[in-house]
Amino acid sequence: MKKLIFCMILIASGIIQITLLNxxxxxxxxxxxxLICMVIAALSFPLKWSLxxxxxxxxxxxxxxxxxxxxxxxxxxxxxxxxxxxxxxxxIDNNMMRLLLIAVVTLLHNLLTGIILMYCGVVVPFGVILxxxxxxxxxxxxxxxxxxxxxxxxxxxxx
Amino acid sequence: xxxLKNKNLVxxxxxxxxxxxxxxxxxxxxxxxxxxxxxxxxxxxxVRRELFGIIFYHHNYIQNExxxxxxxxxxxxxxxxxxxYLENLRLKKLLSYKQESPFKVxxxxxxxRSPDNWSSVVIIxxxxxxxxxxxxxxxxxxxxxxRVMETAAFASKVMLISDPNLSVxxxxxxxxxxGLITGTLGTQLIMKYLPEDADIKVQDKIITSGMNQNYPKxxxxxxxxEVAYEFSGLGRYAIIRPAVNLSFVEDVFVxxx
Numbered sequence: 001m002k003k004l005i006f007c008m009i010l011i012a013s014g015i016i017q018i019t020l021l022n023x024x025x026x027x028x029x030x031x032x033x034x035l036i037c038m039v040i041a042a043l044s045f046p047l048k049w050s051l052x053x054x055x056x057x058x059x060x061x062x063x064x065x066x067x068x069x070x071x072x073x074x075x076x077x078x079x080x081x082x083x084x085x086x087x088x089x090x091x092i093d094n095n096m097m098r099l100l101l102i103a104v105v106t107l108l109h110n111l112l113t114g115i116i117l118m119y120c121g122v123v124v125p126f127g128v129i130l131x132x133x134x135x136x137x138x139x140x141x142x143x144x145x146x147x148x149x150x151x152x153x154x155x156x157x158x159x
Numbered sequence: 160x161x162x163l164k165n166k167n168l169v170x171x172x173x174x175x176x177x178x179x180x181x182x183x184x185x186x187x188x189x190x191x192x193x194x195x196x197x198x199x200x201x202x203x204x205x206v207r208r209e210l211f212g213i214i215f216y217h218h219n220y221i222q223n224e225x226x227x228x229x230x231x232x233x234x235x236x237x238x239x240x241x242x243x244y245l246e247n248l249r250l251k252k253l254l255s256y257k258q259e260s261p262f263k264v265x266x267x268x269x270x271x272r273s274p275d276n277w278s279s280v281v282i283i284x285x286x287x288x289x290x291x292x293x294x295x296x297x298x299x300x301x302x303x304x305x306r307v308m309e310t311a312a313f314a315s316k317v318m319l320i321s322d323p324n325l326s327v328x329x330x331x332x333x334x335x336x337x338g339l340i341t342g343t344l345g346t347q348l349i350m351k352y353l354p355e356d357a358d359i360k361v362q363d364k365i366i367t368s369g370m371n372q373n374y375p376k377x378x379x380x381x382x383x384x385e386v387a388y389e390f391s392g393l394g395r396y397a398i399i400r401p402a403v404n405l406s407f408v409e410d411v412f413v414x415x416x
Contacts, residue, residue, distance in 0.1 A: 014274065015196065015199045015200065015203060016203070017274045018196070018200065018271040018272055018273070018274050018282070019199075019200050019203040019204060019207070019270070019271050019272070020203060020207055022272045022406075023207070025406070028276070028344070028345060028346065028406065029276050030276060032274075032275070032276075034274060051174070055178065055181065058182075059181070059185055059188060060192070060274075061274050061275060062182070062185045063185065063188055063189050063192040063193070064192070064193075064196070064271065064272075064273055064274050064280065064282065064316075065273050065274065065275050065277070065278045065280060066273065066278035066279075066280045066308065066316075066318055066322060066324055067278065068186060069182060069183055069185070070181065070182030070183065070185035071182075072275065073178065073181060073182040073185055074178060074179065074182045077178045081171075110276070110277075113275075113277050114277070117277060117323075122323045122324055123323055123341070124277075124323050124343065124344055125343050125344075125345070125349075127345075128343055128344050128345050132276050132277070132344075136276060
């Protein structure tokens, strides 16, 4: 049941990200709700289910993007896998650690996406790349806590 | 950190290969997802419209009054222009002018946008069932918006000119200087491959050159805000402000012929 609720929240987050979030952008950067859901899934579910939710959110994101290859599908699964492995070594049980984790994951995700795009021959001005790499982790971290608390209330057993 | 055993390693490799396979076939899921997303997107857009209507009631009231006055003025102007248009038609017929056929367009609404910050894509509510095919140009009353990059039966994906993957052959309206417009993911565009002695100035209008069949000649792209030398010093580039505010585009036309 909690997996179904989480799946519904994931779909709702995706739809909000492609519609309403466009009106809440800071310097053309918007919050990555799907990435937040992916991190929450990795923190809350066992590896198998965490990978399933990462795959699902990655496919959702790629389907509405301009990429021919599913960059987000691969990266989301990689982050999900690494977070699950990291949790066996480090206790990520307080808000500060979770915020740090989401900031690092967003930073790495944007950095890798930027490098992959540049490698594919897409020329993006350095200022724009810098803006995305710096602003995106800050914005995503700000939205992480409210969404985490909401999911915690919606499916309490999983968190 | 990982401490992987041989058995687990094989399993992880298999899962990794499966994920790579799925990632490379993600484009197959685009069409069904585009079609499915249409209904919730339209519903959410309606909710947003109603909410904004309530929040900006005072602003809308004042704007409505101003627009009513403007409407009356424009109605008079349309009447007078209609007369001139009819007169023009009659004279052209008399002089046997060859009239170039205007664009045939399909009006459409933007229902969703790209979820990530690394691409500028919008989803529109018309698809292949309405006669839209890949590659067609998308405009609005102010100028060029982008190009159709994918179509499903009832929705299409449009790549905006602010996306760095999209390049449009363009000319300076005043001097006919040619160049290539590319997106930057920001609010401005870059016109590249200008020679050192290019005749281009700030505030020049940039239009499509018609070199590419998909973009008819003469569609306004934007105006020049800055001209500078490239790092190599061999050529110049210009920063262009798009005629259309691409962040908040809502109604578009797809040129189908």
